[in-house]
Structure formats: C-alpha cells, structure tokens
Amino acid sequence: MTDYRIYVIDDETVIRESIAMALADVYRIETFDAAEPAISAMETKPPDLVLLDIGLPGMDGIQALEEMQRRHPGLLTVMITAFEDLDTVIAAMRRGAYDYVVKPLRMDGLEATIRNALETIRLRKEVRSLQQQVLKDNIPCFIAHSDVIQDVMVFVGQVAQSPDTPVLIQGETGTGKELIASAIHYQSPNFQGPFLTINCAAIPTDLVESELFGYEKGAYSGAGAAGKRGLLEAAGGGTLFLDEVGDLSPNAQAKLLRFLEQGEFYRVGGTRKQIIETRVISATNKDLDLMIADGRFRKDLYFRLGVVKVKIPALNARTADILPLARHFLMEFADKFGKPVTGFTPAAEKALVAHRWTGNVRELKNVIERGMLVGSQPLLTPEDLELDRPAGKPAADAADAPAPFAPIPPEGMDLTALEKAMERFYLEAALKMAGGNESRAARLLHLNHHTFRYRRKKYLAAPP
Numbered sequence: 001m002t003d004y005r006i007y008v009i010d011d012e013t014v015i016r017e018s019i020a021m022a023l024a025d026v027y028r029i030e031t032f033d034a035a036e037p038a039i040s041a042m043e044t045k046p047p048d049l050v051l052l053d054i055g056l057p058g059m060d061g062i063q064a065l066e067e068m069q070r071r072h073p074g075l076l077t078v079m080i081t082a083f084e085d086l087d088t089v090i091a092a093m094r095r096g097a098y099d100y101v102v103k104p105l106r107m108d109g110l111e112a113t114i115r116n117a118l119e120t121i122r123l124r125k126e127v128r129s130l131q132q133q134v135l136k137d138n139i140p141c142f143i144a145h146s147d148v149i150q151d152v153m154v155f156v157g158q159v160a161q162s163p164d165t166p167v168l169i170q171g172e173t174g175t176g177k178e179l180i181a182s183a184i185h186y187q188s189p190n191f192q193g194p195f196l197t198i199n200c201a202a203i204p205t206d207l208v209e210s211e212l213f214g215y216e217k218g219a220y221s222g223a224g225a226a227g228k229r230g231l232l233e234a235a236g237g238g239t240l241f242l243d244e245v246g247d248l249s250p251n252a253q254a255k256l257l258r259f260l261e262q263g264e265f266y267r268v269g270g271t272r273k274q275i276i277e278t279r280v281i282s283a284t285n286k287d288l289d290l291m292i293a294d295g296r297f298r299k300d301l302y303f304r305l306g307v308v309k310v311k312i313p314a315l316n317a318r319t320a321d322i323l324p325l326a327r328h329f330l331m332e333f334a335d336k337f338g339k340p341v342t343g344f345t346p347a348a349e350k351a352l353v354a355h356r357w358t359g360n361v362r363e364l365k366n367v368i369e370r371g372m373l374v375g376s377q378p379l380l381t382p383e384d385l386e387l388d389r390p391a392g393k394p395a396a397d398a399a400d401a402p403a404p405f406a407p408i409p410p411e412g413m414d415l416t417a418l419e420k421a422m423e424r425f426y427l428e429a430a431l432k433m434a435g436g437n438e439s440r441a442a443r444l445l446h447l448n449h450h451t452f453r454y455r456r457k458k459y460l461a462a463p464p
C-alpha cells in the first residue's frame with residue numbers, strides 16, 4: 001500500500017465501488033457521491049489525486065474542479081466523463097484538469113492514468129525539494145541580532161517577493177550590502193536564475209558600458225570578433241547587482257535608465273533591441289545626493305534605482321551585532337584553519353565592542369581572521385586581535401598626534417602624483433603583509449578583490 005490518497009467522486013455507486021475494489025490494495029481510496037462533501041473533507045484530509053465525474057448532481061464536475069483548484073492550487077484531477085464530449089473535456093483541461101477517462105471505465109487504462117499522475121506528483125515533490133536545497137545552499141548566512149538589522153531583514157524579505165522592483169542598498173563600506181543583495185535574490189521567486197555582480201568602480205569607465213550591455217562585433221577597436229552579451233543579458237531571469245553604482249559613466253547611466261524604464265537596451269554598436277527581464281539591485285557607499293548636486297549622477301536614474309531603498313547602518317551603530325558576528329567568523333576560521341580556538345577572553349570581547357569599526361563587518365572579519373592566524377590559546381586575547389583603539393578614538397588620540405603628512409611647500413604640490421605614489425606604496429605594502437595573497441591584501445585595504453586587482457594592474461606590474 002502506498003501513502004497516496006485518492007478521492008473518487010462519482011454519483012454512480014457501481015463506479016465508486018469498482019474503482020475502490022480495483023485500487024484499494026495499492027492506494028488509500030476515499031469515495032464520495034457528490035462534490036460538496038469531498039471539498040469539505042479536503043480541508044482535513046487533502047488528497048494527492050482526485051478522480052472526478054463531470055456529470056454530478058448539485059455542483060457539477062467543472063464547477064467542482066474550479067473550486068478545488070481555487071482552494072488547493074496544483075491539485076491533480078482526472079475527469080471521468082460519460083461520453084467523449086469534446087467541449088466539456090476541453091473546458092475541464094483548460095481549468096487545469098490533469099487528464100480524463102471515458103466511461104465505461106477500463107481498469108487497466110485508469111490504472112495507467114493514475115500511475116502517470118502520481119509520477120507527476122513525485123517529480124513535482126522532487127523539484128520542490130531540489131529548489132529548497134538550492135535555497136538552503138545559497139542563502140547567505142546573515143547574522144542579524146540587533147533590532148535594527150532584524151527590521152532590515154524583514155523588509156528585505158518582503159521586497160524580495162516582487163522580482164522586478166529595483167532596490168538601492170546604501171551603507172558604508174563593508175556593512176554587508178552585497179550579502180543583502182544576494183539575500184534578496186535567493187528569497188525572490190527568481191532565485192533559480194543567476195545572481196551576478198559587477199563592481200562599477202573596478203572596471204575602467206570606457207569598458208563598463210560593454211561589460212554591462214555587451215557589444216556587437218567591431219563595435220570598437222579591441223571588441224572581440226564575435227560580439228558578446230553583457231552582464232545584464234547574462235543575468236536574465238535573475239538579478240544583477242551593481243556595486244558602487246555611483247561610479248557608472250554618464251553613457252552607462254543613460255542606458256541603464258532606459259533599461260529600467262522600458263526593459264530594453266542596445267548592445268554597444270548594436271542596432272537590435274534587446275528585451276530582457278533582470279532585477280537590478282544597486283549599492284553605493286557614496287553620497288548620491290551630493291553627486292547629483294555636482295552633476296555626476298543622474299537624478300532620474302537615482303529615483304529609478306531606488307524605487308525601494310534599504311539602508312544598512314554602520315556596525316558601530318548596532319553594537320548588539322558585534323559579538324555574534326565575531327563568534328560567527330571565529331567558528332568559520334577555526335574550521336578553515338583547523339585551530340581549536342573556541343572563543344574570546346572577556347577582555348577581548350570588551351575590546352571588540354569598544355573598537356571603532358570604520359571598515360565595518362569586513363574589518364571585523366579581517367581582524368578575526370588575523371587573530372585566528374596568530375592566536376594559540378583556546379580563547380583569543382586583545383593582543384591576538386591587535387585591538388587597542390576604543391570607539392570614537394581614531395589611532396592614538398588624533399587631536400594630539402602630529403599631522404601624518406608633510407605641510408604644503410610654498411611652491412605648491414602635485415596632489416595627483418602624491419595620491420598615485422601613496423596608492424602604489426600601500427598596494428605593495430599590503431601584498432607584502434599578505435605574503436602575496438591578493439584576496440588577503442585586498443581585505444587589508446578594505447577593498448574587494450576586483451577593485452584591488454584593477455588598481456594593482458593600474459599602478460603595479462600586472463598580477464600573474
């Protein structure tokens with residue numbers, strides 16, 4: 001006997017009894033002589049499959065089918081019809097019936113129809129469980145203890161449900177904007193579609209447009225011979241996350257606005273209109289209002305990108321998250337490095353809460369990673385974490401400290417050259433500290449890997 005429950009709804013006793021007799025050894029059969037009692041029984045004992053006579057007294061088969069579909073969407077129903085009345089059968093199939101059988105019933109034919117229907121149910125269940133697995137594997141582990149971040153997560157869960165609403169995520173660097181964007185994607189109905197990200201700051205201005213929108217062959221010198229689709233197309237049916245959206249070139253801004261308003265765009269050098277459904281989530285840690293005032297960012301684009309705005313507070317504004325996040329990262333790195341570190345000393349916890357996290361969660365994660373590398377006790381100490389700056393106090397009482405830079409000489413100075421030299425110096429220093437590991441060097445400078453790689457290419461020798 002299988003666990004499948006089948007309702008047989010037919011006013012002819014002989015039909016009900018013959019089906020029950022033929023199938024009762026294999027399935028749980030419940031019989032009804034009218035639709036109404038069957039519909040009420042479904043509330044407490046929902047069937048997997050319904051065999052439903054079309055010509056019922058009272059509510060007829062077609063009405064019953066509609067009512068059942070309304071109350072139990074997706075319920076599989078096989079119609080039983082007295083003769084092959086094409087119109088009625090078509091009406092039933094249009095309303096979502098799975099199949100139909102004609103009286104007088106041939107039991108072997110009916111059994112085959114039932115087996116097919118149940119196989120469909122089994123496959124649907126399998127697909128659902130695979131979907132849930134995908135969700136479980138991909139939903140990022142987002143630590144949210146403070147009330148303010150919990151509210152953000154509830155809001156984000158609601159926003160996720162409408163898959164074409166653009167979302168603008170604002171927050172300082174390292175607050176978790178990309179993580180929130182992926183949480184929106186994986187909670188949305190499009191979670192099976194791709195989630196792609198592009199960091200607009202890490203791509204040279206003249207390339208960002210073709211990266212985003214693709215190009216046709218020969219669109220510009222250096223464009224590949226075959227043309228290429230852009231990330232917007234590649235993310236079709238899913239989500240494109242535009243990080244550092246404030247760095248988009250004016251051309252790219254105009255094209256993106258058109259896409260958001262009309263759902264269409266042209267590849268660079270292309271004449272064929274591309275129509276695509278991709279949700280755009282963007283993020284910035286820049287003050288877009290200021291950029292709009294300076295004429296560097298389009299106001300109309302700002303409004304389109306920010307149909308829904310999500311603001312992520314800085315880590316120091318939600319201290320309740322600091323220790324749960326620190327413990328989460330500690331467990332992650334203990335596992336990764338195979339170290340028997342189990343927590344923090346009380347002094348280390350105090351220092352973690354008191355620290356001024358200008359690099360937010362990313363900085364906290366880096367500090368824990370470094371602490372895990374050097375720490376040798378079961379509990380990490382403030383020395384392991386190298387934390388000595390309390391909140392609100394930038395390095396060694398900045399007010400009293402001597403200015404860290406040389407004064408401007410009377411003849412003036414080349415600020416751009418100085419910036420470049422400084423950037424080169426710190427990129428090299430970070431790589432050295434990180435033993436040549438780019439990802440770690442990027443984290444030391446609170447940059448993401450793409451940005452680091454881009455700047456390294458620009459200022460130092462190209463990475464291997």
Ligand SMILES: Nc1ncnc2c1ncn2[C@@H]1O[C@H](COP(=O)(O)OP(=O)(O)OP(=O)(O)O)[C@@H](O)[C@H]1O
Nearest residue numbers: 141142143172173174175176177178179285361362
């Ligand atoms: N609430 C959180 N729970 C767990 N990990 C987090 C949380 N917030 C941030 N992180 C982790 O911190 C790091 C930085 O997060 P993320 O890259 O999402 O920040 P961001 O705001 O997009 O940064 P940027 O502005 O520099 O692009 C990532 O490793 C991310 O996994």
